[in-house]
Amino acid sequence: MKVVSIVGARPQLVKLGAVAQAFAGTEHHHVVVHTGQHYDPELSDVFFTEFGIPQPDFHLGIGSGSHGAQTGAMLAAIDPILDAEQPDWVLVYGDTNSTIAGALSAVKQHLKVAHLEAGLRSFNRRMPEEHNRVLTDHCADLLLAPTDEALRHLANEGLADRAVNVGDVMVDVCFATRDRILAADRPLAGLPEGIAADEPFLVATLHRAENTDDPERLATLLTALADLPVPVALLAHPRLKAKADQFGLKLDTGAIAVGAPLPYADLVAAVLASTGVVTDSGGLQKEAYLLGRPCTTLRTETEWVETLEDDWNVLVPDPSALGPDAWRTLASRPAPQAPTRTPYGNGRAGAEVVKVLEERLA
Structure with missing residues (x-):
């Protein structure tokens, strides 16, 4: 064949x-x-x-x-x-x-x-x-x-x-990578400067057109991330960098520490070391769920509806509508007590x- x-x-x-x-x-x-x-x-x-x-x-x-x-x-x-x-x-x-x-x-x-x-x-x-x-x-x-x-x-x-x-098939790769990382007790690599692996931090990504192409919405999202009470490792996609430059927006501000996209094993290691994830990526939502980390998804919907069970993943269509206190509480919340399931x-x-x-x- x-x-x-x-x-x-x-x-x-x-x-x-x-x-x-x-x-x-x-x-x-x-x-x-x-x-x-x-x-x-x-x-x-x-x-x-x-x-x-x-x-x-x-x-x-x-x-x-x-x-x-x-x-x-x-x-x-x-x-x-x-x-x-x-x-x-x-x-x-x-x-x-x-x-x-x-x-x-x-x-x-x-x-x-x-x-x-x-x-x-x-x-x-x-x-x-x-x-x-x-x-x-x-x-x-x-x-x-x-x-x-x-x-x-x-x-x-x-x-x-x-x-x-x-x-x-993402489960195959995610679990195999997770097991290698845990067995080797490998140090974190590639995190942005200012992120301490032994202190609480969030992993964040932004790349979808609906979040990056509107300068007002992108500015609102960056302000919300910058105001979070824990450091944010923003792994900046080339699209995000280009749009921020185009609109005159500064990425590295407040709680945000900007880094490059990570190789997959380093990304899995970063999520495992983090207290949670903020993203608009479909793949990272699911990886957070598989790795047992709470996720805040900056979209109106998700294809991975199974991750929404027991609030492992929470959708935030418009961060500005929540108010700063509600947004900060949501994005830096602890992991749910209910265990994740195995729908994948x-x-x-x-x-x-x-x-x-x-x-x-x-």
Whole structure:
């Protein structure tokens, strides 16, 4: 069986780590296409080294651009690769422009498409990711869902016959990384200056367009973080830096200590050492939940609704509407007493993906 994986952004590379490891113990031919959607080494290249993923067979170097320009450039570059490779499956991941470009290129060439992390829904039609994931689900031949909730969404859209719950490959990577960190008792690395590992601190990320593209909203979020009663390690995505510069906003102020995005193992170690997480990232919400740290999510909704149980994750659509005291209390709250559940599988989703691809091909 030949499978072409199409990836391009940090969360997809983390998922690819689990899938590539599962393929490594088989006779199947696994080809990796990296679109270059995330071209910063801190968001891309480091993950191939960290997870022992073979270097991409094809690196397209697309880079940034408008949604239309970026997706169109990806389509033009992916088409001849799939035409030459003629895989049994084209495996696309998540909800980025790389996802929809890979899926569209494959279906136009009558190649089978499998969508990993299918069925997630925010029901926010303003999110580009929502359109990417819905369109990909409806054109794919096989929907690899991470949760029962995702299966229900697919069934509601008439896609139940294509869908199977394989668990969440992020759990494979997160738990394996956590266990290595705890066994090695490794020191923290890469935290911003001013963050002491033996003192309470929060890990924070901001990158989504709805939070960064409006100067007033971004200023409100940065003020809220700066006013928190504990230090905040803000791991600044290139998009956040660019928008802050554009709007004349200072990131390194008040409680905020600014650092670079971390390699995955260092990020997991930082979350484990922290008292909690503040983010608008889908992946980091779930990682906080899996690692037992409370999360405050700066969005109106979440695809990972399971994390909301017992207040492990709390949505904050508008920090300014809460008032400073309520916001400070919420963002720096202690971990809930109720234990986290196991809605995302047992940490063997990568092997399950390979198994289901084999079975459905036969």
